[in-house]
Amino acid sequence: MKKITLFIFILSLCIIHAGSAMGENAKYNITVNKATNCVIVYKCDEKGSYVPFKAMICSVGANNSTPAGVFNTKAKYVWRPLFGNVYGQYATRINGNILFHSVYYSKPSPDTLKTAEYNKLGTAASMGCVRLTAADAKWIYDNCPIGTQVKIINNGTDPLPRPQAVKLGQNATYKNWDPTDPNPNNPWKNEGVKFTYQQLYKSIKAEDKLTPYKLAEVIRQGVTAYDTANNPIDYTLAYNISPVAKGKYEVKYHAEDILGNSAEITGYVIIE
Secondary structure, three states, X not given: OHHHHHHHHHHHHHHHHOOOOOHHHHHEEEEEEOOOOEEEEEEEOOOOOEEEEEEEXXXXXXXXXXXXXXXXXXXXXXXXXXXXOEEEEEEEEEEOOXXXXXXXXXXXXXXXXXXXXXXXXXXOOEOOOEEXXXXXHHHHHHHOOOOOEEEEEXXXXXXXXXOOOOOOOOOOOOOOOOOOOOOOOOHHHHOOOEEEEOOOEEEEOHHHOOOHHHHHHHHHXXXXXXOOOOOEEOOEEEOOOOOOOOEEEEEEEEEEXXXXXXXXXXXXXXXX
């Protein structure tokens, strides 16, 4: 009996915190920070408290066109016509004409993404709506029922670090697709992190007595990592080499991009 009473008490706390949200709606609430262009999803924990759960990069309205306040979501749309004869994917209505939705497309088709607008994620760029990556817009669409509380604030700080969005530069293979879109036809799913290199076998003379910095510089020479969208990215090295002890040593090169894709290659250093 005590366990049942405790469960009811925890559930009631979640419902109270969720405003007008009821039942499953109380599982999450959402805060949009206009100052940081960041969305924080809060989850109701086993104690009935809302704790930071997930951060999303976003673009709020330019010229302060996203209204501050507390709202409850009203409706959902897989595709929604927007101002300017464009379309948003996985839209959730916050209030009036203000919605969560993906960066816009010229048609209700996922291969017509407006690339320049996608690259503005993290800055105030919309006409008032809260733009997200396709993956984040779909997460809200799938996990936050109608009635979910949305608080829009402007305070400059967030409880979780804001994620980055991959840039679709001139080397991007599929500029008009959102790389995060879970659509099974998304051609980005066949892409990933990759390395290019001139030579993975490096030769060093023991008599040169290279410093750790110089050794790493030689190991990195001619090796470049690229993210899923073909932007150069940093990578890490793993090795245990004494630059004055002759022998053959293994080197691991590892890179991971902000989409969570990764790659690793192996090279060798010969100390002569």
